[in-house]
Amino acid sequence: MENRLEEFVAQQRLNAMSQSGQVVIDRQPLVDYYDDFYLGEIKLGTPPQSFTVVMDTGSSNLWVIDAKCESQDCLGQPVSEYSKHQFDTSASTTYQKSNQPFLLIYGSGSCKGVIGYDVLDLAGLKYASQGLGVATQIASVFGSQPIDGILGLGWPDLAQGQVVPPMQNMLSQLDQPIFTVYMSRLEASFCRHPVLPADAPVDGGRITFGGFDKDNCRDEINYVPLTSRTYWQFKLDDFVMGDFRAMTNYQVITDTGTSWIGCPTDVFNAMVKNTNAKLSPLIGQWIVQCDTYYPDMIFKIGGIEYHIPAYEYVLDLGLPAGDCVLAAFPMVGTGNNPKFILGDVFIRQYCNVHDIGQGRIGFARSTVEGTTYTPPSTQPTSPTTPTTTSGGFMATGSTVTALLLALLHNYL
Known part of the structure; x- marks a missing residue:
């Protein structure tokens, strides 16, 4: 290795x-x-x-x-x-x-x-x-x-x-x-790959220190100011998925150390409903069918909608019976603590530009083949029946929410 x-x-x-x-x-x-x-x-x-x-x-x-x-x-x-x-x-x-x-x-x-x-x-x-x-x-x-x-x-x-x-x-x-x-990611499809052996490193992208990654990110960068200089934290204007709309503002962070999307419980429940996900007691994760259509997750930041298509949040870990994992988890946060964590699922679609000098974060579309996305014209991009959320949440802090390899080996 x-x-x-x-x-x-x-x-x-x-x-x-x-x-x-x-x-x-x-x-x-x-x-x-x-x-x-x-x-x-x-x-x-x-x-x-x-x-x-x-x-x-x-x-x-x-x-x-x-x-x-x-x-x-x-x-x-x-x-x-x-x-x-x-x-x-x-x-x-x-x-x-x-x-x-x-x-x-x-x-x-x-x-x-x-x-x-x-x-x-x-x-x-x-x-x-x-x-x-x-x-x-x-x-x-x-x-x-x-x-x-x-x-x-x-x-x-x-x-x-x-x-x-x-x-x-x-x-x-x-x-x-x-x-x-x-x-980057391995392939641009719902069921992307079998579980890889631990001695098979794959090109996963890069971090460019001191500059913008012109090779892998589109030129247009949309910046938003940070609301806290602890995490890379900023305001999320709204979240939409299928017939669900949050219709409220949230404190949110992007986090390269979190694999999936963390979100309030009611938002997670909406994700489960829109994907018909079922909880697997064996591996403790929410399971969805790999080859089914699911709506985009839409995050509105700084007045701009950022679409996350299903091939990003439906994760193929080589499970049997055409099963994939819903790459999201519920979390809680109160006060000015983050209510969402936008992990690797989000970052694969949008390069993150961390501007330490001006205290802001920017987003630019990835240019790698297969990560650009246009919503299907036959599918709605906003809900027809908005739902309002409310409630207080307790933040768990920085997260490295990654796959428990032992569980997967036991499952397979």
Whole structure:
């Protein structure tokens, strides 16, 4: 697994060479597992050690697994077919130890350990003393996923332990104080692919640090101001699906670390109704038929409608009987906390332009073949019987809502 992934990332960086023949060091290739994990490679220490991490705009801390941790989760659960890369701090001549503990709690897991400082290499951008968590304990869900840690791309106020996030440390090296996220997917159809083995990395897109991704994103960018500089949070004007219309404003975030769409319970119930989804007690997910027509999810942001077609939110994980998974989940949030999380399902259709300098986020259509979409003329694009929503919700915080590989292996 290690050699194949390193070769893949190296080839992706070579493919990003400029016309002058120089490697573009501010483009971070992503690898795609199941259209459910989008991961990137970083390096830490001297000499550098490589790690595969979630590039997570829904959190602000960097952490990797301590080599001293010998639990099965830290080593990698056998069912995942993925062996973890663990950080050997004693082998790094530039590692600075501290006695400050850290605890990070995500929507689907947690980790804890101590904070240290070392050289970080992110897509060729280097910072000499990046604060990071060296995890001596991780949740079992992380042990089953093909990840060695998480690199947060959120704002400083979201960071735990008074650690400065990587992006803020590297701003002075960027041509512009922005980064663009483009995510690809495996195929443009409802039932896209069988479950892939863990040693089969697939091109998952890239993050362009310091600029706009002109190769994969259309030129027109529609920006909205952030309502909070913690998450990448902004206002959602409305949500529509089939005969359901929310007819209210929500606080919402985009999050590369969340695989699916998180939404209020009444909105999720509308999704279930419009797809005739059934809850599978075996895997704990909502199941739909792969080859059936379903209406778009429509998110209205800054007065513009963003369509998410069914081939994005109907996820084929290789289940039997023509079954697919509804890539959405209910969540709760109160006050100014986010009520929606627009995860990878949304980001695959629309490049996210994170403008740190002006405190805003922009959306541009992806240009990759198969991700552009025109609503069928025979199908309605807005509801005929609007429904009003109401109620308060409790936010769960940053989420890495990803596939539990052990459950899938048991199912199959």
